[in-house]
Amino acid sequence: RILVAGSANADFVVRASHIPSPGETVLGGDLSIVPGGKGANQAVAAARAGGAATAMLLALGEDASAGLLERSLGDAGVALHIVRTAEPTGAALITVADSGENAITVSPGANAALAPGDLPDLTGVAWLVMQLETPIDTVVAFARAARAQGVSVLLNVAPARAVPPALLDAVDVLVANEEELALIAGGDGSIVDRLAAVGTPIAIVTLGARGCCAWSDGAAVLQGAFGVDAIDTTAAGDTFCGTLAAALARGDALSMALRTASAAGALATTRAGAQSGIPAQREVDHLLAT
Numbered sequence: 651r652i653l654v655a656g657s658a659n660a661d662f663v664v665r666a667s668h669i670p671s672p673g674e675t676v677l678g679g680d681l682s683i684v685p686g687g688k689g690a691n692q693a694v695a696a697a698r699a700g701g702a703a704t705a706m707l708l709a710l711g712e713d714a715s716a717g718l719l720e721r722s723l724g725d726a727g728v729a730l731h732i733v734r735t736a737e738p739t740g741a742a743l744i745t746v747a748d749s750g751e752n753a754i755t756v757s758p759g760a761n762a763a764l765a766p767g768d769l770p771d772l773t774g775v776a777w778l779v780m781q782l783e784t785p786i787d788t789v790v791a792f793a794r795a796a797r798a799q800g801v802s803v804l805l806n807v808a809p810a811r812a813v814p815p816a817l818l819d820a821v822d823v824l825v826a827n828e829e830e831l832a833l834i835a836g837g838d839g840s841i842v843d844r845l846a847a848v849g850t851p852i853a854i855v856t857l858g859a860r861g862c863c864a865w866s867d868g869a870a871v872l873q874g875a876f877g878v879d880a881i882d883t884t885a886a887g888d889t890f891c892g893t894l895a896a897a898l899a900r901g902d903a904l905s906m907a908l909r910t911a912s913a914a915g916a917l918a919t920t921r922a923g924a925q926s927g928i929p930a931q932r933e934v935d936h937l938l939a940t
């Protein structure tokens with residue numbers, strides 16, 4: 651079993667001609683409210699990838715956004731451990747400009763209430779998957795508890811921030827994009843040198859349309875990107891992480907898991923939205939076979 655512990659947000663998205671500058675009001679298009687949050691996106695990706703049952707620990711308020719997330723995760727087949735809070739469900743206020751640029755304000759809400767004592771029983775859990783949209787002390791406590799019980803830990807160090815060494819000590823697989831890697835391992839030296847400096851058994855950097863690179867057992871593993879017409883890169887990284895966890899959980903070798911995760915990430919960029927853009931296993935298999 652895979653357990654994802656992390657954030658869930660309702661994304662409030664409005665398209666507009668441009669991102670408003672301070673003090674400016676812009677008239678945009680219709681509001682769409684869609685399920686998102688890095689943790690929930692990764693749980694949906696892991697469940698759609700198949701191969702391992704997926705559960706998620708998340709904190710939700712008592713509001714319409716909570717219902718939206720419960721439905722999206724439930725429809726994907728994710729079993730839920732819900733911590734119910736008095737705070738509202740997390741929200742992301744997203745403006746997307748005609749240029750494709752976006753501006754995002756996140757209100758963590760319930761996500762900020764996820765506490766070290768909320769970790770469920772880990773019996774039967776092979777992989778714990780986390781991100782950094784929930785309190786860092788909770789992430790550290792969960793990672794150490796997992797490590798102590800022989801559960802493998804995959805940490806996506808997103809959004810970008812420095813992390814305490816005690817956290818890296820409890821991580822088996824670290825996934826970062828370039829900006830996130832710079833905060834963990836500094837900006838100097840080659841990408842491979844920086845991956846090696848992270849110190850986790852496996853460290854992976856995703857490079858958008860340039861693919862990804864992993865460091866494992868003293869050697870680099872490269873995986874190119876799949877050629878697709880990208881229209882919305884939202885949740886490409888989340889799709890990569892969730893799919894990677896599912897592939898590793900079913901026992902794929904690292905090189906195969908990177909290939910599958912890259913195919914899923916590429917497909918996610920061909921569709922709008924976060925969870926709605928995450929591909930199903932047969933679509934990924936089809937791209938892998940071409």
Ligand code: ADP
Nearest residue numbers: 827856857858859861875880886887912915916
């Ligand atoms: P993040 O969104 O976290 O910054 P990336 O942009 O690096 O993450 O994307 C994660 C993965 O998704 C990449 O390693 C790649 O496999 C895939 N991907 C992202 N953008 C593209 C693209 N334009 N074309 C093909 N694959 C892509």
